Amino acid sequence: MPQYDFDLFTIGAGSGGVASSRRAGAYGARVAICEEDRVGGTCVLRGCVPKKLLVYGAHFRHDFEDAAGFGWSVPEPKHDWKKLQVAKDKELDRLNGVYKRLLRDAGVQLIEGRGRIVDAHTVEVAGKQYTAAHILVSTGSRPFLPEHPGIEHVITSDGALNLKELPRRIIIVGGGYIAVEFAGIFNALGAKVTVLIRGDTVLRGFDDDVRAFLTQELRKKGIDIRSEVFVRDIEKRSDGTLSVLTRMGDTPEADAVMFATGRVPNTQGLGLEEVGVKLDARSAVVVDEGSRTSVESIYAVGDVTDRLNLTPVAIAEGRALSETLFNNNPVKMDHTGVPSAVFSQPPVGTVGLTELEARELHGEVDVYASSFRPMKHTLSGREERSMMKVIVERSSGRVLGFHMVGADAPEIVQGLAVALKCGVTKKQLDSTVGIHPTAAEEFVTLRDKRPDPGAQMAQELGQDAAKK
Numbered sequence: 444m445p446q447y448d449f450d451l452f453t454i455g456a457g458s459g460g461v462a463s464s465r466r467a468g469a470y471g472a473r474v475a476i477c478e479e480d481r482v483g484g485t486c487v488l489r490g491c492v493p494k495k496l497l498v499y500g501a502h503f504r505h506d507f508e509d510a511a512g513f514g515w516s517v518p519e520p521k522h523d524w525k526k527l528q529v530a531k532d533k534e535l536d537r538l539n540g541v542y543k544r545l546l547r548d549a550g551v552q553l554i555e556g557r558g559r560i561v562d563a564h565t566v567e568v569a570g571k572q573y574t575a576a577h578i579l580v581s582t583g584s585r586p587f588l589p590e591h592p593g594i595e596h597v598i599t600s601d602g603a604l605n606l607k608e609l610p611r612r613i614i615i616v617g618g619g620y621i622a623v624e625f626a627g628i629f630n631a632l633g634a635k636v637t638v639l640i641r642g643d644t645v646l647r648g649f650d651d652d653v654r655a656f657l658t659q660e661l662r663k664k665g666i667d668i669r670s671e672v673f674v675r676d677i678e679k680r681s682d683g684t685l686s687v688l689t690r691m692g693d694t695p696e697a698d699a700v701m702f703a704t705g706r707v708p709n710t711q712g713l714g715l716e717e718v719g720v721k722l723d724a725r726s727a728v729v730v731d732e733g734s735r736t737s738v739e740s741i742y743a744v745g746d747v748t749d750r751l752n753l754t755p756v757a758i759a760e761g762r763a764l765s766e767t768l769f770n771n772n773p774v775k776m777d778h779t780g781v782p783s784a785v786f787s788q789p790p791v792g793t794v795g796l797t798e799l800e801a802r803e804l805h806g807e808v809d810v811y812a813s814s815f816r817p818m819k820h821t822l823s824g825r826e827e828r829s830m831m832k833v834i835v836e837r838s839s840g841r842v843l844g845f846h847m848v849g850a851d852a853p854e855i856v857q858g859l860a861v862a863l864k865c866g867v868t869k870k871q872l873d874s875t876v877g878i879h880p881t882a883a884e885e886f887v888t889l890r891d892k893r894p895d896p897g898a899q900m901a902q903e904l905g906q907d908a909a910k911k
């Protein structure tokens with residue numbers, strides 16, 4: 444048995460790498476982790492955490508407005524962007540310290556610098572080589588920018604989180620998670636927000652009703668969502684104004700342009716292909732269900748593998764790996780039934796299949812859906828509505844998907860995700876007593892099935908035939 448410096452050498456101290464390393468350390472493995480930036484990764488430093496803090500900060504605007512309907516007189520609220528930035532950065536510093544301490548407490552050695560794989564058991568950091576029985580690649584992803592003339596003038600979510608000033612007008616290109624979350628933040632803080640999307644609705648990949656409903660709600664909040672827009676180039680004028688030239692010839696203008704056009708795996712310059720680690724067409728590391736790459740001693744977890752790019756998934760993949768390698772407890776990560784949320788305003792919570800996926804995979808399905816005005820807004824006067832949707836396999840009555848747009852959707856759907864994992868049926872939902880008055884009770888009181896699209900079409904065709 445060859446002697447190595449470490450049992451596990453992890454490259455990248457983000458959510459997946461830290462979780463895996465700590466778990467391995469807890470089982471007595473000798474672990475090192477290298478990181479070229481601060482400890483914490485995208486989620487803690489440039490993603491979920493700072494984004495959610497900004498969402499909280501921005502949402503007060505809506506709360507102040509809503510308060511009037513309940514008898515409050517709120518003077519015109521003023522927001523200090525710099526103050527929010529300072530508070531957010533202080534929290535990130537604290538978290539960075541917490542992560543470092545967690546690694547130390549688990550006996551994981553932190554090595555500062557960029558790691559490069561030299562061979563199947565060797566990693567080089569800052570000119571020094573370290574050997575390990577297992578190497579874990581957890582280097583995450585970074586924003587993707589398409590090639591357009593003037594692309595150097597735009598910011599990505601990294602820049603948007605650290606803007607010195609709040610832009611008066613901002614154009615956001617893209618309609619995914621990041622675009623709608625930042626559109627909500629800047630809109631609530633008072634910027635004029637224009638979102639340019641290539642399709643008709645935001646959030647491709649989500650249930651079509653969720654997409655249409657959220658697009659409508661965002662527009663109601665004053666966000667200018669322009670559909671079927673294709674960007675050609677970006678120009679910067681001498682006064683700093685940016686204009687986006689589209690294929691249709693429109694030229695919307697703003698003080699900042701943000702591209703939220705997806706993310707790409709961080710696989711460059713790591714020596715992966717040189718040592719035989721296979722990458723796919725998007726340059727993601729190809730792994731098996733145990734997160735093992737094409738090289739036996741090298742593993743990868745998280746966004747760098749481009750499976751389900753969510754922090755809790757990276758953490759679960761990382762922990763499953765350490766259970767398997769260091770606790771003699773083979774665990775395979777289950778990528779089904781993973782819930783997710785979009786912290787737009789209003790937010791989205793979803794778990795399981797979309798209606799389209801359910802029809803494709805399970806044939807006949809029953810759909811229960813409802814849209815309503817939340818009780819709070821009967822007094823606030825806000826026109827915001829919520830929607831919920833449950834998709835059920837007709838033959839078994841098993842729920843295949845829960846979807847919600849509305850206040851607290853992420854909190855509500857987390858609980859429903861447990862039920863979905865346990866194989867909850869519509870009958871069991873019906874026999875569950877609701878908590879009144881809540882929005883969540885709607886999920887256990889939905890009664891009316893939507894007409895089957897096939898039956899509806901047949902009925903409409905019948906009516907047309909009768910008219911002739």
Ligand code: NDP
Binds near residue numbers: 622647704752783784
């Ligand atoms: P997404 O993949 O969610 O969305 C990308 C968007 O950019 C789509 O609307 C897409 O349009 C558009 N787009 C792609 N290429 C171009 C182009 N060349 N020109 C114009 N538009 C383009 O990516 P995000 O960047 O929003 O987020 C990346 C990932 O980060 C997510 O998939 C998610 O896994 C994770 N994330 C999760 C969050 C959460 O859990 N709350 C929050 C933020 C990020 P089209 O639909 O037309 O292809």
